[in-house]
Amino acid sequence: MQQPDADSRLSKFDRWLTAAFWLLLALPGLRQLGLLAGAVGRRFGYGYDLEWMEGGNLTHAWRIANGLSVYPPPSVDFIPYLYTPGYPALIAALGSIFGISYGTARAVSNLAILGCLVIVGTVAYRSMQAARVSEPDGLWWPIAAAGALGGAGIYASGYPWMDGWYDIGRADSLLIFMVAASALGLMVWGPKSKESTTLGGWVDWRIVGCAAVLALGFFVKQTGVLFVAAAGAAILVLNWRMVPAYVVTSGTIGLGGTYLYNTLTDGWFWTYIYQYHQRHTNESERFWGAFEKFWDKFPTALVVVGAALVVVGVYAAVRRRLPRSGGQFLLWAWFFGVAVVVGAVGLTTQWSYLNAFIPALVFGAIASAAGVVTLAEIGREIGPRSQTALVFAALAALAAHSHEALWEPDKFVPTAQDQAAGDRLVETLREVDGPVFVPYSPWYAHLAGKPLHTHKMSITDVTNLSPRHCPPPEEQKPGEECVWLPDRATEVVGLKEGLQEKRWDIVILKPYNREAMFRPLERSYRPSLKLTDEMMPSQPTGYEVRGLRVWRPIRPMEPPENARVVFDFESTRLQGWNIRGRAWGRGPARGKLARQMPVGGFGGDRLMNSYHGGDKATGTAVSPLFEVDGNELVLRVGGGKGDKVRVELRDARGKVLFTARGENSEILREVRWDVSELEGQKVRLALVDESTGGWGHLLVDEVWMVR
Incomplete structure (x- = not known):
């Protein structure tokens, strides 16, 4: 007669007590989610830039919606950001229904945040389903729930480290959701694709769909291409027969789309998304330093995932097989490792920011959640006490991180004064008879009913190059080849002339501007007002713009008639x-x-x-x-x-x-x-x-x- 296992001998009270103990360890992660939800919810309706480049994406979307190119030669009227166009294209499409606005852009990011959290929970649940096959009566659900909340706490706790980058009107959260959702699809359908009969078992349309989404991720942000390669390696392990279909699909969309777009823009698409990047400073010290930065802030994710990898490796060596949930965990650990490298690569680029590590936080959260369940499964096979020890160690580490990393949402939420300052600034611009030039926040001019112009970051991107001009090919050293740019690529047409001719009735800039094309400013314009906190809305995320002046054309000051x-x-x-x-x-x-x-x-x-x-x-x-x-x-x-x-x-x-x-x-x-x-x-x-x-x-x- 089979002896009942330890869990079956537990009373109902003991089972609930054990479940409560695991869930108690999840409370710090749950609190982190509450902080994240509070900050995101309170920022959503803010009517001005949360981050100084946010409004520029709305300018991109406006041009797409109005049938204008977003990759023209650089001019004062418009220069694109050095990114692919997927995110503003989506905003433009949604804008036809909801209007192009900060709310539309942030809604996309907020839904992506929610989607990433759902994926964390889904992975924990699927890992639990795999683990409980051999022990259906075990206390799996509280372990999986606690692992999901603990992992989600890792993701939420990264919000202040990135100054609240998750929910702004930029592409980062959308990209990582697309990648994570595709990776989840590969996890679910990869093994099942072996049953496909399409084209002799070489094609499964679900895998093709995942490849298409991943390839489209490149058109949301260039770093998506690295995840296309990572997912290709994963499908090679899951079902190598799907590799040709995966490569053809992703290659056709990625390479074909790039060629088509580049042709339609007379080569400017590739110039903006690649060539300018190659003429900006890239420092290897920043690459290696990025790993140290991530370790300093999120050692728990690295330790939990790393420890689970060691335990899985020992288990596989001894048992000659993986635990039932081990394959899923290894997939997410793989993506976590790739994401950390992607973050380090992103930080090597001049003017890069910590948002490069958003993918690492998402995949770190997913891998941690899956790792908790896998540790529980392995511990269960050894014995109840081993399971308790392994799960407790992992959950306690996640809980300690979430507790120690508590943060104050108020720092990232604009105040009523900020909203009022933005209203006053827009009204000031609206009262000006002629056009205005507001390069740090071009969308403010649009809100005031004025023509749009390019963003200051874009001007810097195309003028601050290293080197400024390429030396002749024979003078270039091996390994230090200078990427040549098209004609007119290093000048902003109309900027210097516009300042000299006093084209704008108001220019809002800092008192000192290093770019040569801004030098006519002080000869043709004069600062008339410093924008204080009461006159300029704050940007609580990323680079904070301060010290701006309102410049007016130099003209005689006429006294009134009396x-x-x-x-x-x-x-x-x-x-x-x-x-x-x-x-x-x-x-x-x-x-x-x-x-x-x-x-x-x-x-x-x-x-x-x-x-x-x-x-x-x-x-x-x-x-x-x-x-x-x-x-x-x-x-x-x-x-x-x-x-x-x-x-x-x-x-x-x-x-x-x-x-x-x-x-x-x-x-x-x-x-x-x-x-x-x-x-x-x-x-x-x-x-x-x-x-x-x-x-x-x-x-x-x-x-x-x-x-």
């Missing part, structure tokens, strides 16, 4: 002024001085500037007397805000009537003094710089008497 000009400082000399010290030089300055940041917010060509000799220089400039014949005296003031730098309005005896200072800004602001009670009196201006410290200078221009 005003007269008291001083405009357009002359090189100050008639009747008493100037002491060296800070004011010999008279009005033409904008900024040596080693000074760009000066803006003044009219005409000149202004009073006490930066002659830097902040350490001091001096006073006192005007001749003038009569008050209006209600307000209006002037523009900038520079430091300390007590020792100031503009004073004095009466004829020298008494100070009004005082104004700057705001530690090189952009002059308007100051208004109510002088109605001084009607008919004689007054004078005194520009005082007594400071020798930081921001120890004063800027003044456009003094008007308003009736």
